[in-house]
Amino acid sequence: MEYHLRLKGFVGDWDFDADYTQYILDKYKGQPVNVIIDSLGGRVYTALSISAAFKVHGDVHVHYVAANASAATIASLGAKHVSIDSDGWYLVHKCSSFFFDFAQLNADELDKRIEDLQKQKDQLDRIDKLVAAAYARRCKKSPEEMLKLMEGSPWLSAQEALEWGFVDEITDFDDDPAPVIDSVTAAYCAQNGIALPDALKAAVEESAEESLLSRIVASVKSAFHSNKNISMDKNQPNDPDNKQLPENKTSAGLPPSEQQPENNESAKPEEPTDKADQQHTIDALQEQVKELKRQNSELQAKLDKAPADSHKQIVEEKQQRKSFSTNLSKSARDLLDSIS
Numbered sequence: 001m002e003y004h005l006r007l008k009g010f011v012g013d014w015d016f017d018a019d020y021t022q023y024i025l026d027k028y029k030g031q032p033v034n035v036i037i038d039s040l041g042g043r044v045y046t047a048l049s050i051s052a053a054f055k056v057h058g059d060v061h062v063h064y065v066a067a068n069a070s071a072a073t074i075a076s077l078g079a080k081h082v083s084i085d086s087d088g089w090y091l092v093h094k095c096s097s098f099f100f101d102f103a104q105l106n107a108d109e110l111d112k113r114i115e116d117l118q119k120q121k122d123q124l125d126r127i128d129k130l131v132a133a134a135y136a137r138r139c140k141k142s143p144e145e146m147l148k149l150m151e152g153s154p155w156l157s158a159q160e161a162l163e164w165g166f167v168d169e170i171t172d173f174d175d176d177p178a179p180v181i182d183s184v185t186a187a188y189c190a191q192n193g194i195a196l197p198d199a200l201k202a203a204v205e206e207s208a209e210e211s212l213l214s215r216i217v218a219s220v221k222s223a224f225h226s227n228k229n230i231s232m233d234k235n236q237p238n239d240p241d242n243k244q245l246p247e248n249k250t251s252a253g254l255p256p257s258e259q260q261p262e263n264n265e266s267a268k269p270e271e272p273t274d275k276a277d278q279q280h281t282i283d284a285l286q287e288q289v290k291e292l293k294r295q296n297s298e299l300q301a302k303l304d305k306a307p308a309d310s311h312k313q314i315v316e317e318k319q320q321r322k323s324f325s326t327n328l329s330k331s332a333r334d335l336l337d338s339i340s
Contacts (some may be wrong), residue, residue: 001063004028005035007050011042011071018049025057035062035079041070044095044127051134054078064088064167067155073166077134083169090161092135092146093153095127139165 005024009015016039025033035054041047054060055078062076064084069091076082084090097120105113132146139146141164149164158170 001034003034003036003063005033006038007035007072007075008038011039011075012046013042016042016046016072016075018046018053021050022053025053025060029057032059032061033057035060035076037062037064037068037072037076038066039068039072041068041072044071044074044131047071047074048134050075051078054080063171064090067091069093069155074131074134077138081169082167083171084158084161084167086158086170086172088158088161090156090158090166091153092150092156092166094147094150095124095131097124135166141165 005021007016007021014020051074054062054076058080060079061081061083062079064076064082065088066085067089069089070093073090073092099117099120101113103109128147128150129143132143132150135141135146135150136143156164156166158167161167162170
C-alpha cells in the first residue's frame with residue numbers, strides 16, 4: 001500500500017506532528033489519504049488535534065503496525081477507516097501526567113500541595129472521560145465500558161481490537177513488519193506505566209541478552225586480535241613494524257638472524273589456530289603478572305630491612321640539593337652585582 005503520511009515515534013514530536021499532518025491533508029484535499037501509524041503514544045492534545053483533522057478531511061484510512069498505545073490510538077478516532085496488521089498490538093489506558101516532588105514542607109505547605117494535586121487529579125479525570133467518550137463513539141459502546149477497559153490498561157491483539165471496535169479490518173500486507181520491542185522502547189513503557197504484552201516480554205529479554213553477549217564476544221575477539229601478531233616468546237623479539245619479505249622473494253643476502261624460508265608451501269610453518277593464539281596470550285600475560293608480583297615483593301623486602309638508612313639517605317640528598325641551590329643563588333647574585 002502507498003502511504004501519504006507516516007506517523008511514528010512520540011506523539012507531539014517532529015515525526016508525529018499536528019502541523020505537518022494538516023499540511024499533508026491540505027495537499028491531498030478531496031482525495032483519499034493513507035496513513036500508517038507506529039507509536040507508543042505521547043501528548044493527548046496533539047492526538048486529539050490530529051483526530052479532528054482526519055475527521056474534517058473526511059477520507060482518511062489509518063493503518064496500525066507493530067505496537068501502538070496511548071495517544072497513538074486516539075489519533076485515529078477521526079479516520080474514516082482503520083485497519084491493523086495481523087501481528088499488531090493495541091493498548092488504551094487512563095491518562096497520566098509527570099509528577100516529581102522532593103521537598104520539606106510544613107503543615108500549611110502540605111495543605112497547598114494537596115490542593116494542587118487534587119486539581120491535577122480532577123483535570124486528569126475530565127480528560128479520561130473525554131477520551132472514553134471518543135472511544136465509545138467509534139466502538140459503539142458506553143463510556144463506562146471504555147473507562148473500565150482503560151483502567152485495566154490491557155494490550156489487545158489485532159483480533160481483540162477488532163472485536164472491541166477500535167479497528168474495522170485486520171490485514172496481512174507484505175510490507176507490514178512484525179512487532180519488535182527493543183530495550184529502549186521497553187524502558188519507555190516502564191517509565192510511563194505501560195505494560196508490555198506477554199508475547200513481547202520474552203522478545204525484549206532475549207534481545208537484551210543477545211546484545212550483551214554480542215558486545216562481550218566482540219570485545220574479547222578485538223582484544224585477542226590486537227595481540228595476535230605480537231610474539232610473547234622471550235627468545236624471539238617483537239616486530240612492531242610487522243616487516244615481512246615481499247612475496248616470491250628469498251632471504252638471500254640477509255643476516256642469518258633475519259633469513260626466512262622461501263615462499264613455498266612445504267617451507268611454511270603451520271599457522272596456529274585462534275584458540276592456540278588466545279591460550280598463548282593468556283599464558284604470557286599470566287607470566288608477566290607473576291614476574292611483576294615477584295619484583296614487587298623484592299622491593300618491599302628491601303624497604304622493610306633498612307627503613308632508617310633509606311630515610312637518612314633521602315634527608316641527606318634533600319640537604320645537598322638545598323645547599324647546591326643556595327650556593328647557586330649566591331653565585332648568581334654576585335654575578336649580577338659585578339655586572340651592575
